[in-house]
Amino acid sequence: MNMLIGYGGIALFTALVLVAMSRTGRKNTSLSEYATGGRNFSPWFGTMSFLNTWLAGSVFVAFAGFTVSQGVLGFYSLSYSVLAVVLMFFLGRPVNTWGRVHDLRTQADLLGLRYGSKSVRVIAALIGVLASIPWVILGMQSLGVVFTALSFGAVSPVAATVIGILFIAARQSWTVRYGTRGLIISDMVQGLFAYGIGFLMAVGFLVWLLSNGHGFGDVNPALLSLPAVDSPVGPLYLFSLVLTGLLGAWSWPDLFVRLFSVESPRGVQKSAVQAAPLLFLFSGALTTVSLLATSVPGVTEAPDTTWFILAGLGGVGLVTAAGICVVAATMGNVGANLQAIGTQLANDVVRPGRAEGEGSAKGAKIAVAAVTAISAVIALATANVTTGMFILALVSYQAICQLAPMLLLGVFWRKGTALAANASMISGILVAIYFELNYPLSIPWLGGLTSGGAGLVVNTAVYLLISLLKPAPATEQARVDRLFDSLNQAAAEQDAAGRTMTPAAP
Amino acid sequence: MSTQPRLSAGRRRARRILFAVDLLLLLCPLVYLLFGPGTQPAAYLYFILGNAAVVLSLPVLWSLETGSEKTS
Numbered sequence: 029m030n031m032l033i034g035y036g037g038i039a040l041f042t043a044l045v046l047v048a049m050s051r052t053g054r055k056n057t058s059l060s061e062y063a064t065g066g067r068n069f070s071p072w073f074g075t076m077s078f079l080n081t082w083l084a085g086s087v088f089v090a091f092a093g094f095t096v097s098q099g100v101l102g103f104y105s106l107s108y109s110v111l112a113v114v115l116m117f118f119l120g121r122p123v124n125t126w127g128r129v130h131d132l133r134t135q136a137d138l139l140g141l142r143y144g145s146k147s148v149r150v151i152a153a154l155i156g157v158l159a160s161i162p163w164v165i166l167g168m169q170s171l172g173v174v175f176t177a178l179s180f181g182a183v184s185p186v187a188a189t190v191i192g193i194l195f196i197a198a199r200q201s202w203t204v205r206y207g208t209r210g211l212i213i214s215d216m217v218q219g220l221f222a223y224g225i226g227f228l229m230a231v232g233f234l235v236w237l238l239s240n241g242h243g244f245g246d247v248n249p250a251l252l253s254l255p256a257v258d259s260p261v262g263p264l265y266l267f268s269l270v271l272t273g274l275l276g277a278w279s280w281p282d283l284f285v286r287l288f289s290v291e292s293p294r295g296v297q298k299s300a301v302q303a304a305p306l307l308f309l310f311s312g313a314l315t316t317v318s319l320l321a322t323s324v325p326g327v328t329e330a331p332d333t334t335w336f337i338l339a340g341l342g343g344v345g346l347v348t349a350a351g352i353c354v355v356a357a358t359m360g361n362v363g364a365n366l367q368a369i370g371t372q373l374a375n376d377v378v379r380p381g382r383a384e385g386e387g388s389a390k391g392a393k394i395a396v397a398a399v400t401a402i403s404a405v406i407a408l409a410t411a412n413v414t415t416g417m418f419i420l421a422l423v424s425y426q427a428i429c430q431l432a433p434m435l436l437l438g439v440f441w442r443k444g445t446a447l448a449a450n451a452s453m454i455s456g457i458l459v460a461i462y463f464e465l466n467y468p469l470s471i472p473w474l475g476g477l478t479s480g481g482a483g484l485v486v487n488t489a490v491y492l493l494i495s496l497l498k499p500a501p502a503t504e505q506a507r508v509d510r511l512f513d514s515l516n517q518a519a520a521e522q523d524a525a526g527r528t529m530t531p532a533a534p
Numbered sequence: 535m536s537t538q539p540r541l542s543a544g545r546r547r548a549r550r551i552l553f554a555v556d557l558l559l560l561l562c563p564l565v566y567l568l569f570g571p572g573t574q575p576a577a578y579l580y581f582i583l584g585n586a587a588v589v590l591s592l593p594v595l596w597s598l599e600t601g602s603e604k605t606s
Contacts, residue, residue, distance in 0.1 A: 100575070100577045100578050100581065103578070103581035103582075103585075106581060106585050107560040107561075107581065107584070107585060108560075110560070110585045110588050110589060111556060111557065111560055111561070111588065113592065114553065114556050114588060114591070114592065114595075117592060117595055117596075118553070244575050244578070252575045252577060252578060253570060253577055254566060254567070254569060254570045254577045254580075255570065256567070256570040257567060257570075263563050263567060264563055266563070266566055267561055267562075267563050267566075270560060270561050271561060274561075294599075297595075297596060297599070298596070300592060301592045301593055301595075301596045304588075304589040304592045305589055307589075308585055308586065308589045312582060312585070316578075319578070
């Protein structure tokens, strides 16, 4: 009976999302509309779309587990998330404007426009796919935890992970059918559950913990301290975690494309202003709950199931609600991730010279199937793991952040060249892989930098040096100059158009 | 920044300073190491207050541009 309630709750929620998608969706008349949702979503949709893509279901599972294991250090994810929102504010104008003016649909489109180079697109796509696979595995593992918990012991972790994988596969068919418009509309429904209900539950857990002898005084003091100068991980460990998280954030192709979907550059900025407090309240409450829960019996033995251990105190209804929160958060993230992987592999790696859409749909589906299969094998092999899932998230960030220097400097600095972009990405990812294999936690002789942090140092230095020592040919520089000048022109036109309108209050 | 032609030099400078302060608060080792060992829960308060300050900087960034639009 309990399992029926648990799985039934997920089925009802899924049906609700499907109804919302089908009622508000409309036929995509072009590939551009399919990929960007028509570029006419309001800032509130932009806010929820960002949150649902950004805060995956793993925040309830692996990230909570990391806080249980590492203590207050777990708040690093809040820091880089909030800084990523600030960066979103600054990226809004150039990225959204270029997207609108040049009909850009993906991150790779922007890179192709900025650098005028196919090789930049190919290398960026390969790194993006490489970094995304651990994240897909994490999503599958998260759903495995959900379906295990909601079965109340009737389904083994391996079988639950299989159910999770099938669930993701089914979700993909809706994504393909409704495109980005469907994704963004479902993001709103899923986000309201995941972060609205999730936040209320976290506050409830917080009240229960504080009133039942699980306050800060009951937490192991070691978990309340940050690594000191002489700590084994090194004083730069936290810096490196936050930096790779911040720079990795807008390197995710599925997140980046959200900047194109909002109705205007100002709309992206408003989305950022709205997202910041929601992110702060939700993540702050969830991480605080995870920290205080360390004194609850059974939590430290299975840190990744903390959310469900606490929900179990409230009975089958609360466990079901907890499961719906995780599923709601996972659906948006994994769906968008797989869609981005498929598009990149098909358009930028397999057929980099062909026009988008030209035979790419089949290639994208094959690519998604291959990535899903690889991820599924690894997720199944680790289905019984209830601790340390977080390492997958860490590894993926060390890789994806290697796109950031050429991406961000490319958007804000007109001197960067394609040669510099290629060299910086390759050098960065090679350095990151070397250090990840030899120093998986942090590099003591570099003060505690992580592998990705070390890669970023080399990566950025290579980009700047090559751009300055070997500038672009005059014709190419003139093209890039025109690109940047078009931003000023677009801003002036927006001013002229909006001069009679009163700017909306934040 | 070349993408913000409508902002006055003062507002552009204010935006850059705010961004730098945000980074300093949440990234700078010299800041967070102050909250490492010692009185509990200092590190917890560092994260909560530091992140709250950065969250509050966003409406300020917004108002810097809104004010600019009103006067343009």
